[in-house]
Amino acid sequence: MTGGEVERLRALERYRLLDTPREHDFDEIAEAAAELCEASIGVVNLIGDGRQFFKAEVGLGVRETPLDSSFCRQALLQEDFLYVQDATRDPRFVDNPLVTGGAGLRFYAGALLRTPDGHPIGTVCVLDTKPHELSERQRKGLLRLASQTMAQMELRRALREQAEQRLLHERILDSATDYAIVATDAQGNVTRWNRGAENILGWNEAEMLGRSVATFFTPEDRAIDRPGTETALALRDGSAPDERWHIRKDGSHFWASGEMMPLRSDDGEVVGFVKILRDRTEQRAAGESLEASELRYRSLVEVSPQVVWFGDADGNVTYCNAYWYDFTGLPSGEVGEASWMAVIHPDHREATRQAWLAAARSGGAYEVEFPLRRADGEYRWFLSRAQTVRDADGTLRSWIGTSLDIHERKVAEERFQSLTELSPAIIWFGNPDGSLSYLNDRWYAYTGQTPEQALPLGWGEVIHPDDLPGLLRAWEAAAPRKWSTIPRRV
Numbered sequence: 001m002t003g004g005e006v007e008r009l010r011a012l013e014r015y016r017l018l019d020t021p022r023e024h025d026f027d028e029i030a031e032a033a034a035e036l037c038e039a040s041i042g043v044v045n046l047i048g049d050g051r052q053f054f055k056a057e058v059g060l061g062v063r064e065t066p067l068d069s070s071f072c073r074q075a076l077l078q079e080d081f082l083y084v085q086d087a088t089r090d091p092r093f094v095d096n097p098l099v100t101g102g103a104g105l106r107f108y109a110g111a112l113l114r115t116p117d118g119h120p121i122g123t124v125c126v127l128d129t130k131p132h133e134l135s136e137r138q139r140k141g142l143l144r145l146a147s148q149t150m151a152q153m154e155l156r157r158a159l160r161e162q163a164e165q166r167l168l169h170e171r172i173l174d175s176a177t178d179y180a181i182v183a184t185d186a187q188g189n190v191t192r193w194n195r196g197a198e199n200i201l202g203w204n205e206a207e208m209l210g211r212s213v214a215t216f217f218t219p220e221d222r223a224i225d226r227p228g229t230e231t232a233l234a235l236r237d238g239s240a241p242d243e244r245w246h247i248r249k250d251g252s253h254f255w256a257s258g259e260m261m262p263l264r265s266d267d268g269e270v271v272g273f274v275k276i277l278r279d280r281t282e283q284r285a286a287g288e289s290l291e292a293s294e295l296r297y298r299s300l301v302e303v304s305p306q307v308v309w310f311g312d313a314d315g316n317v318t319y320c321n322a323y324w325y326d327f328t329g330l331p332s333g334e335v336g337e338a339s340w341m342a343v344i345h346p347d348h349r350e351a352t353r354q355a356w357l358a359a360a361r362s363g364g365a366y367e368v369e370f371p372l373r374r375a376d377g378e379y380r381w382f383l384s385r386a387q388t389v390r391d392a393d394g395t396l397r398s399w400i401g402t403s404l405d406i407h408e409r410k411v412a413e414e415r416f417q418s419l420t421e422l423s424p425a426i427i428w429f430g431n432p433d434g435s436l437s438y439l440n441d442r443w444y445a446y447t448g449q450t451p452e453q454a455l456p457l458g459w460g461e462v463i464h465p466d467d468l469p470g471l472l473r474a475w476e477a478a479a480p481r482k483w484s485t486i487p488r489r490v
Helices: 003-013 024-037 071-075 136-174 195-201 219-223 226-237 290-301 322-328 337-342 346-362 407-422 441-447 458-462 468-478
Strands: 041-047 051-058 064-066 081-084 107-114 120-128 179-185 190-193 240-247 253-264 270-279 307-312 317-320 366-373 379-390 396-405 428-430 436-439
Touching (some): 024 041, 024 136, 136 396, 136 407, 195 270, 219 226, 226 253, 226 270, 346 366, 346 379, 366 396
Antiparallel strands (some): 041 051, 081 107, 179 190, 307 396, 366 379
């Protein structure tokens, strides 16, 4: 297998669509392709390692076939489109078993599915047992359906990765007292040892770098390879929670609750593990100062792959983790308003500043999206959130926040928005309670409604009175939940 093929398969794996159940959105694309080209077979096809998996198909009846005789394998060699009017007259396919055998295929047209970084991973294609001439309109339509398929895949991937990142940061924020964070490579050797680990376990980072994580497991657990069991469970389930005895540098034992999770690169490869431990043999002193607590926060967030920051009660940023300085290129330790405002896109600076000042004054929620300038000058979209830290009596003492990179999600949303607005069909998004959250411009052009009139419940006003009761019964049958009040014309 060539290096290029390895990279292509890794790119395909990022979408996590191989061997998944059918989905309505992709089924509609396959049906639309077949109807557009007046063909008996339409397929959304993903090309794996020696196999082709049909995420959606119409007229075929199977979900997977070998790649050896596939038309789509040839499509991967094309720039963006493969058109075979009559396979019995094409020297590339005249001896193909799909042409000469029982399938009797004669016609093929396929538009390539290419990832944003250029990897070909599949096709949107149509086939038939009789020759076809493909018009320019049909060719362009098939290319648009391939673009819409990639937009669907990118949106799903971006939303999934954002959810995974958000879960990681919630774990960091929720585990901000008395935690040791230990990162290892894929073989279980320590690569990062935070301040909490030094406090709880006794070894400093210099003593532990390169040593096995088994060092602080008890001899009994090392004998049964408990560290290996935890890494295997983490790989299988995504995390391996555990409670057991561990040992300190001085040989003393302490009871700890912990969790081990795999660390993955952008292409999904496991590059190591992170183990989080909390000492449960003693409770923290009730009167520990806020300053010590903030130092522990900072030791935790240094391993975060996203921005984590703190602010005082007046709304002044007092700390940003290393990721912030690595991303922006700002001098380490610089936290003044002028510095962080300067790396926000000029079109978003004032709105971001006002949102933060309003939250700082009110003590309410803070959530805002803005483009942030990277050290090389490129802007990427971030979602910034913050919450208050209060005393037992409710007095606001400080702020803690995260800024998550959501650039891929924003790009996918914009691409999908553009596709829906260009579609000649009405496209809408609805909720189980009958309300709609989105209608494309085709709806408004056809009905004459404005967004204020149609959303979320006004769409019922333009349904013919004779058809509305049946439509509502069908919706209620599909989503049997408590309904919002939908206008019902009489």
